[in-house]
Amino acid sequence: MESIGLIRNFLKDRLGVEPENVVPGAALAELGVDSLMMLELMFEFEDRFGIKLSRDIKTPRSVGEMVSLMDRLIAQSKS
Amino acid sequence: MCQRRVAITGLGLVSPYGGDLADFFRHLCAGESAVGYLQTDDLPRPLSMPFVSCPAFDPDVALGKPLASMMDRFAQFAMAAAFGAWDDAGLPRKNEAENRDDWGVAWGTALGGTMAYEKGYRELWQKGRERLSPLTVLLGMNSSANAHISIQLGLGGVSMSHTVACASSAIAIGEAFRRVRSGEATVMLTGGSDVPQAYGVARAWEALRVMAPGDAETSATACKPFSAERRGLVLGEGGAALVLEDWDHAVARGARIHGEIVGYGTTCDHSHLVRPEAEGQIRAIQLTLADAGLTAADIDYVNAHGTATAEGDPVEVAALKAVFAGRAATLPVSATKSMHGHLLGGSAAIEAIVTVLALRDGSIPPTAHLGQLDPACTGVDHVTTARHGQPLRAALSNSFAFGGSNAVLAFRAVDL
Numbered sequence: 001m002e003s004i005g006l007i008r009n010f011l012k013d014r015l016g017v018e019p020e021n022v023v024p025g026a027a028l029a030e031l032g033v034d035s036l037m038m039l040e041l042m043f044e045f046e047d048r049f050g051i052k053l054s055r056d057i058k059t060p061r062s063v064g065e066m067v068s069l070m071d072r073l074i075a076q077s078k079s
Numbered sequence: 080m081c082q083r084r085v086a087i088t089g090l091g092l093v094s095p096y097g098g099d100l101a102d103f104f105r106h107l108c109a110g111e112s113a114v115g116y117l118q119t120d121d122l123p124r125p126l127s128m129p130f131v132s133c134p135a136f137d138p139d140v141a142l143g144k145p146l147a148s149m150m151d152r153f154a155q156f157a158m159a160a161a162f163g164a165w166d167d168a169g170l171p172r173k174n175e176a177e178n179r180d181d182w183g184v185a186w187g188t189a190l191g192g193t194m195a196y197e198k199g200y201r202e203l204w205q206k207g208r209e210r211l212s213p214l215t216v217l218l219g220m221n222s223s224a225n226a227h228i229s230i231q232l233g234l235g236g237v238s239m240s241h242t243v244a245c246a247s248s249a250i251a252i253g254e255a256f257r258r259v260r261s262g263e264a265t266v267m268l269t270g271g272s273d274v275p276q277a278y279g280v281a282r283a284w285e286a287l288r289v290m291a292p293g294d295a296e297t298s299a300t301a302c303k304p305f306s307a308e309r310r311g312l313v314l315g316e317g318g319a320a321l322v323l324e325d326w327d328h329a330v331a332r333g334a335r336i337h338g339e340i341v342g343y344g345t346t347c348d349h350s351h352l353v354r355p356e357a358e359g360q361i362r363a364i365q366l367t368l369a370d371a372g373l374t375a376a377d378i379d380y381v382n383a384h385g386t387a388t389a390e391g392d393p394v395e396v397a398a399l400k401a402v403f404a405g406r407a408a409t410l411p412v413s414a415t416k417s418m419h420g421h422l423l424g425g426s427a428a429i430e431a432i433v434t435v436l437a438l439r440d441g442s443i444p445p446t447a448h449l450g451q452l453d454p455a456c457t458g459v460d461h462v463t464t465a466r467h468g469q470p471l472r473a474a475l476s477n478s479f480a481f482g483g484s485n486a487v488l489a490f491r492a493v494d495l
């Protein structure tokens with residue numbers, strides 16, 4: 001569950017969103033993540049896990065989609 | 080062409096004293112310096128210099144975390160000052176009732192988002208990283224301040240920034256003034272902000288040998304414009320904003336009018352990058368008076384550029400003497416940079432506010448720390464302690480920048 005922790009820390013730090021609101025069903029847009037914040041969040045993720053995201057990746061809309069994407073990429077990078 | 084009158088209906092700033100507008104002006108009138116002693120932990124050699132900081136400014140509180148995190152510090156100052164001026168003008172931040180498509184922003188900044196780029200260089204060269212945050216471009220661009228202001232206040236007209244060294248915000252205010260006067264804009268939000276404590280910037284200023292020295296004990300009195308003992312300027316961070324509004328529009332909505340902006344003139348010495356010439360300054364003052372329909376006899380106060388450099392101060396006094404002639408000896412002049420420091424692109428905006436408040440309240444703030452007047456700076460009425468109860472009719476604010484760019488603004492008190 002490293003991914004959800006990273007997302008919670010990021011949203012708390014950048015947008016002041018309380019971690020208990022960062023749940024799988026929450027829409028990222030409603031938490032205040034616009035396209036720029038999404039870029040920044042992806043950047044943090046790449047940085048933290050040493051992964052390079054492909055440019056044509058489908059932008060996740062919910063926290064849950066973001067977590068699955070991140071978990072999948074982390075798993076791929078480890079295998 | 081029918082020209083509109085231009086009312087100043089909103090004033091806002093991030094005060095180095097930490098309080099509101101009235102508190103800021105009270106400190107200035109009391110001759111109290113905001114200059115402190117800046118010490119950083121920069122490598123390889125920390126900064127240690129007299130400097131004006133705004134330690135009480137918390138961008139997360141002033142702007143909210145999401146907005147603050149999208150801005151470099153100079154834009155945070157801009158946005159906070161703009162919100163302050165907007166609220167002061169009694170205008171709603173979110174508007175649905177009135178069309179704001181011809182309302183605009185003209186901002187002044189000399190350095191823009193230098194801090195954002197400096198942070199990038201540190202990441203790359205000091206920390207050995209290979210990439211930078213994608214937000215760096217948006218934090219660093221000089222026009223980020225005006226863009227954020229337009230977005231936050233829903234202003235659909237021109238949104239621009241002016242970079243003219245120490246005259247940046249004088250020119251921003253002047254250009255904003257012209258747009259309202261001509262009828263192109265109903266309201267213009269204008270002003271300036273800068274954050275000169277980026278390590279590379281502060282070191283570069285030191286190298287120019289124009290910075291006043293000082294330590295923990297002496298920094299507060301380090302900036303002494305017009306004094307025989309002056310040693311140079313003191314840099315400071317901050318931001319200041321004004322709302323300029325079509326007079327009839329302001330009256331129709333029952334706005335409080337702080338003062339009237341009536342003239343603007345700008346020239347270039349066209350001779351030297353850093354050695355000012357009286358001739359260019361004289362032309363700027365004369366253009367401004369003519370633009371305002373005022374004569375030298377109408378001016379009751381001049382807020383001088385007065386940075387306390389060896390070369391600048393006597394040239395400015397010479398220019399004032401040339402324009403004001405017989406009136407010069409009784410012309411009240413003060414340089415408030417002695418207290419709020421030199422905000423570079425934000426200077427003219429904070430000084431415009433000082434000038435408007437002086438006219439409105441009938442109080443002239445002093446040049447602080449002016450003990451022994453330099454014989455080369457005599458010939459005007461140097462105000463060294465505040466004068467209250469003055470029936471001030473009109474005033475000028477001078478900005479004479481590196482590059483030889485000069486800009487002067489003229490203001491008139493509201494007839495009560």
